[in-house]
Amino acid sequence: MILHDVNLRDFPIPEPDEATVSRIEAAAKRCRSWIVTMTTLADSGHPAGSLSSLEMYLLVYGVAKVTPENWGEIDRDFVVVSHGHTSPGAYAALAAWGFVESGDVLAHFRSCGSPFQGHVERDVPGIDWGSGNLGQGLSAGVGYALAQRIRGKDGRVFVLMGDGEQVKGQIAEARRMASKEKLSNLTALIDCNDIQISGRTGEIMPASLRSLWEADGWRVLECDGHDVRQLYASLRDAATDDLPTVLFCRTKMGHGVSFMEDRPDYHGKAATGELYVRAMEELGGDPELLAEARRRRTTPPPQGKRPPLPPVVLDSGEPFCYGAADKTDNRSAFGKALADVGERNYKRDGRTPLVVFDCDLAGSVKVDGFAKKCPDWFIQAGIQEHSTAATAGAASLGGVVPLWADFGVFGICEVYNQQRLNDINGTNLKLVLTHVGLDVGEDGMTHQCIDYVGLLRNTFGWKLVVPADPNQTDKATRYALSERGNVCLAMGRSKLPVLLREDGTPFYGDGYVFRYGKADLLRDGTDGAILCMGHMAWRALAVRELLAAEGFSVKVLVVSCPLALEEEMLRDAAATGLVVTYEDHHVASGLGASVGLGLLHAGLAPRFASFGVHRYGDSGPSGDVFAAMGLAPEQIAEGVRRLAGSRS
Structure with a gap:
């Protein structure tokens, strides 16, 4: 931790003094040497964008009320990284503030089993959202900000973003939601370096970004994204506003390394060989850092630390009971x-x-x-x-x-x-x-x-x-x-209809307790088993009645949890010698697929068939659509008859 005695949390001073600025600027140079080293060792990653976003990371983690001690709690500030490919910048800043150990990051960036993945994930302390593809982060930030407001807490949410992702539609949705809900506890920072993978952002997809944010009701501030004082002042200004605020941070791609600066080439390319040595010289770093990290990479990576889900205290009440007369x-x-x-x-x-x-x-x-x-x-x-x-x-x-x-x-x-x-x-x-x-x-x-x-x-x-x-x-x-x-x-x-027992009482009425993965035997039988889910259950009972009139006895099993099948249930169904599934879902990926795979894994081999959706459906009353798909009870009964007749 190289910023152990710097205190910017929750804006304790109007502006940082000269000594504090010097400390952060020195930390930024050290972090840049870490960024270059970790991407060179991994021979992959996004060094240039990480270099341009670095001061944003350092200042946000400096002012936010999130620490190496409270990062797993919910009464604090939250930091969401949307441009997750700049993970080297995030990890370097987190190391500077003491959330993680710099040696671990340098040695195990992008190594298999390491929490320091190529894109940020929640297994790293201080990372509150695994960003995935671009355009997701602001939506997540809105979720955190809403949760803080509804819980009556004063926690703030910071979302760091890239300029290339700004044209994605989901960001516009999130902007509007934040404005509608008056989320003044939300601050977004955009790394405006005008470069993305394919070239200049302004040429690839032109957009009047400031106008878009303003049109959606955000306050817009601009600052030099590499100037510690300007960044601090803008973040402090945003914290006092009654609107959600976005900071357009003017930066330079690859800042601090001359051959990376303002060039799209290093958006996703590491420095190698003599270029690595040159970068370290420009940053005042020691090129031997790479050899040290390479030796450490042979050791097991650290374990990730994911915070537990927040506690939930709800009174779920008593169920209502519906009878046969309820429609x-x-x-x-x-x-x-x-x-x-x-x-x-x-x-x-x-x-x-x-x-x-x-x-x-x-x-x-x-x-x-x-x-x-x-x-x-x-x-x-x-x-x-x-x-x-x-x-x-x-x-x-x-x-x-x-x-x-x-x-x-x-x-x-x-x-x-x-x-x-x-x-x-x-x-x-x-x-x-x-x-x-x-x-x-x-x-x-x-x-x-x-x-x-x-x-x-x-x-x-x-x-x-x-x-x-x-x-x-x-x-x-x-x-x-x-x-x-x-x-x-x-x-x-x-x-x-409400499903009833044979005595006329509600099957899922008093005394029934829902248990995930538990299938329910709606009716027993010896000559076959129909496994169904959802609103197909009453239709399965109709199939059973049609077959019973001919002396053919089938079980009807309701499988409400198609992704969690009980082997005991499968064995019971298979013991009849004939198992069919009945669903209004794609026949190749629904209940039938689950049951077929379950039977195979259990070593069971009854006569088996899936009745389900085999093409896109028609437009009409649902009963007519079921019949057109071959899924009316009469059609299923005929299918079961054929299967029963074909058994050896």
Whole structure:
């Protein structure tokens, strides 16, 4: 730690004195030698952009209320890096302020197993968001800033960005959200060096950046991004404003190394050989630093340190119970349960805020009841799905429980990358997808979300629940809000019957407790097994009745968690000799794919078939669309008959 006795945190002085400026400028030269060395040793990385952003990093980590001691807590300031490829600059600044050890960074930058990855990740203390592709960071910053405001805290959020990413649409979405929500605790800094990979930023995609930020309601400041005094003054000015503020920091690509300065070549190219020695001489560094780092690289890398998810304290309440006479849909049951949980916790001391995001569909996705009961916890984001997905995810790391409800094609298909980044960042988002499958009917093929299971299967942390009726939906909603980690609930649009036991009582009524991964035996049988999910359950019962009339007995198993199958359930189904899956999802990537793979892994070989969506659907009443797809109960019964007749 080379800045151990420099105190700029929370702007304790109007301006830094000469001694402080000299200390930071000297630290900047040392950090630049670290940047050049780590990228040379790795023979990859982005040295020039890291050099141009360095003073931004040093000043932000200097003034922010985040320290090597409190970085894992939630009552502090947050720093989000959007142009994550400038990770060498971030790591060097963090080492200068004592968050990490410089020798570890130099030796293990971009080495396998090291937390010091090529793009910043949350495994490094002081890094609050794994940035992923460009254009994500401001959305995450909005999420953190919203969480601080809703929790009644005074923490600030700093977002560091590049100028090349400014033309991405998601940034415009995030700008508008920050302005609408009056997030005066949010400061963005843009490294304006006018260079990106392919050349001059102003030539590659011209844009009047200042005008865009001003048009969206931000206060715009400009400063020399390499001048310590100007940067400090601008950051301090931004902290006193009642608007979100952006700093246009005029910098030079490759600043401090003559042959890198103002040249696109070194955007993503390391200095090698004599050029490395020349760079170190210009920076006043010792070229032997490279050999020392190379020797250390042969040792095991340090372990990453990721902060735990913030604690959650919610009263999830008691489930409502729907009977045979109740005619409703799963989304209405979800909305009723959500509003109940919200009301139980709204502004109660000691409770975690439950924040609901909506993209102009509150009535359709049934979060309007929550909005009426908990208005200060309801965020209307407009038709801005890309930014909302990232904002909601990041908000969970700032200490609230966020829920975003949207149509399936918008909440997962359109924003798959953002949900993947939520998975990578280990967020605690509750995603509710309505209008999934062919059940959307008349909206047609573009709005029939038939790939959500497959998309979430591609992640490693998301949990998926596809409830079968209103009672299970209520219980799954309360489970999701209390469960740690990313949980998705998926449901159709139409009203559907309450599932009953053979004695006429609600199957998912009193006494039922939702357990993730637990399949439910809706009806028993000996001649085959139908595995279904979601609103296909009542149709599966209809198939069973058609087959029973012919003396053919089949089990009906509701698999509400298609990404977490019980081997015991698979063995029970396979023991009948015939297993079929029944879903209104892409047949190659949904429940059938999960079950088929599960049977294979378990060494089970029953007669097996998947009934699902095999083409984009038609536009019409959902029953007609199911029949056109060959998924009406009568058609499935005939398919099961054929399979049964073909068994040897």
